[in-house]
Amino acid sequence: MxxxxxxxxxxxxxxxxxxxxxxxxxxVLKTIVASARELLDAQYAALGVPDDHGGFAQFVVDxxxxxQWKAIGPLPRQHGILAAMLQEATPERLGDVRKDxxxxxxxxxxxxxxxxxxxxxxDGDEVIGALFLANKNCPxxxxxxxxxxxxxxxxxxxxxxxxxxxxxxxxxxxxxxLTIAEERSRxxxxxxxxxxxxxxxxxLTAQAxxxxxxxxxxxxxxxxxxxxxxxxxxxxxxxxxVVELRPAALEEDGLVATLRTQIQVxxxxxxxxxxxxxxxxxxxxxxHEEALLRVAQEALHNALxxxxxxxxxxxxxxxxTGTVLRITDDGSGFDPRTVRRAGRHLGLVSMRDRxxxxxxxxxxxxxxxxxTTIEMEVxxx
Numbered sequence: 001m002x003x004x005x006x007x008x009x010x011x012x013x014x015x016x017x018x019x020x021x022x023x024x025x026x027x028v029l030k031t032i033v034a035s036a037r038e039l040l041d042a043q044y045a046a047l048g049v050p051d052d053h054g055g056f057a058q059f060v061v062d063x064x065x066x067x068q069w070k071a072i073g074p075l076p077r078q079h080g081i082l083a084a085m086l087q088e089a090t091p092e093r094l095g096d097v098r099k100d101x102x103x104x105x106x107x108x109x110x111x112x113x114x115x116x117x118x119x120x121x122x123d124g125d126e127v128i129g130a131l132f133l134a135n136k137n138c139p140x141x142x143x144x145x146x147x148x149x150x151x152x153x154x155x156x157x158x159x160x161x162x163x164x165x166x167x168x169x170x171x172x173x174x175x176x177x178l179t180i181a182e183e184r185s186r187x188x189x190x191x192x193x194x195x196x197x198x199x200x201x202x203x204l205t206a207q208a209x210x211x212x213x214x215x216x217x218x219x220x221x222x223x224x225x226x227x228x229x230x231x232x233x234x235x236x237x238x239x240x241x242v243v244e245l246r247p248a249a250l251e252e253d254g255l256v257a258t259l260r261t262q263i264q265v266x267x268x269x270x271x272x273x274x275x276x277x278x279x280x281x282x283x284x285x286x287x288h289e290e291a292l293l294r295v296a297q298e299a300l301h302n303a304l305x306x307x308x309x310x311x312x313x314x315x316x317x318x319x320x321t322g323t324v325l326r327i328t329d330d331g332s333g334f335d336p337r338t339v340r341r342a343g344r345h346l347g348l349v350s351m352r353d354r355x356x357x358x359x360x361x362x363x364x365x366x367x368x369x370x371x372t373t374i375e376m377e378v379x380x381x
Contacts, residue, residue: 027286028169029060032162036133037062039158040151043135044113047121047162049128050086054078064111071109080104085120085130092118093152095145097134115140117147119159123167131159172287198234202227255289256281256316259296263314266300272309274300278316281323288378291354292316292325295362298347299327299374307331307372322360322377330371336364351376 029047037045044063051057059075076082080102081092094100097116106113118132133155136146209223253261256278267274284292296314303309309331316325336348348364351374355362360378 026058026060028162028165029058030062032131032158032165033060033062036131036155036158040117040133040147040155041137042117042133042147043137044111045131045133047129047131048076048082049166050078050130068109068111072107073109076106081116081118081132082130085118085132086127089120089122089127091120091152091156092116092132093145093147095143099143115145115147117145117151117155119152119155121159121163121166123163128163128166131155131162198230202230202234205230254283255292258293259314259316262297263300266304270304272304273311274304274314275312276314276316280318281316282380284323284378284380288323288358288360288380291358291360292323292376292378295351295354295374295376296325296327298351299372302347303327303329303331303372307333309371319377322379325376326373327375328371328373333366333368333370333372335368336366 029049033045033047036042036047042063044061046059046061048056048060049058055077056075061069064072078086081094081097081100084090084102085092094116095114097103097113113134115136116132116134117136118130120127121129121131133147136151138146140146205223205226209220209227212220212223259278260276263274263276283289300312300314303312307329309329312327312329314325314327316323318324348362352362355376355378358378360376363375363377364372365375366372
């Protein structure tokens with residue numbers, strides 16, 4: 001929530017920098033709304049992103065408590081003043097929005113809005129949102145608007161930069177969707193290779209046991225034991241793939257709970273001991289949390305599938321001004337320089353890209369026979 005008016009170039013600069021700091025669409029929307037309300041000293045602010053069906057795909061408010069928002073009910077439709085801003089793409093500055101002929105009322109739990117300032121957010125010729133403020137915190141005669149022409153011009157500047165930030169966030173999310181699709185394709189390929197090999201071996205071993213059961217029962221028994229081992233390994237591969245393919249519940253549960261749940265499943269699915277410790281970490285921007293989760297998944301995949309680790313330890317903790325994720329295993333290890341020269345990456349390139357994308361850094365420590373430690377630090381938390 002905002003805590004009072006700010007003015008001048010410093011305040012405008014802070015608002016614009018805050019908008020450019022986020023990559024997730026919803027984070028950008030929240031920052032735009034909070035910045036606008038603080039900058040123009042209004043009681044309420046909201047931003048709606050229209051859908052194609054007369055409603056809003058997203059609608060973010062500032063100045064309304066969670067309890068009030070729940071009591072208000074469903075998202076508004078595109079009607080009245082909101083429709084005018086979206087369809088006519090013109091600013092609206094009113095002394096009392098309730099007296100405007102286009103006013104259509106609001107739910108009983110909705111706070112009273114009086115003076116009103118709204119602008120469309122445009123990307124070229126396309127209107128991609130409606131940003132509005134209500135109830136300017138200043139003395140004003142009845143029926144007059146507390147928002148001035150200067151306020152309208154300032155909000156116009158904010159709306160222009162909001163359009164850039166929102167467009168960039170949308171492009172980022174589309175890029176991330178493509179990355180997720182590529183990861184799922186990779187997992188499907190690995191699943192096919194790993195499980196197909198196990199099932200092929202399982203079939204050959206079962207055939208051998210069948211041929212030996214009459215003439216050499218002892219060897220047939222050994223082959224059947226091998227069948228059981230191969231079946232268990234195939235089940236492990238399937239369980240691990242299901243964990244990786246399942247969407248992470250970051251938005252609902254947060255990073256710590258999501259990591260803990262996934263690592264508990266991996267611990268049950270594999271013979272290796274997989275543990276997690278997380279403490280003192282607050283909520284991070286959505287992009288940072290997803291990057292940390294994906295790096296953890298990649299490192300766990302390497303430790304459990306390739307390194308033959310017997311114990312993998314994952315920790316998440318605060319350090320100075322950042323949050324640190326560390327994955328340590330006692331597996332076979334590798335020489336990072338040899339891996340690079342051989343053109344093999346073990347996912348290290350994507351891990352570094354994710355760390356760099358958050359303004360963080362990735363450290364890899366490993367040697368043949370000495371296990372591996374992967375550490376990623378991101379700002380915040």
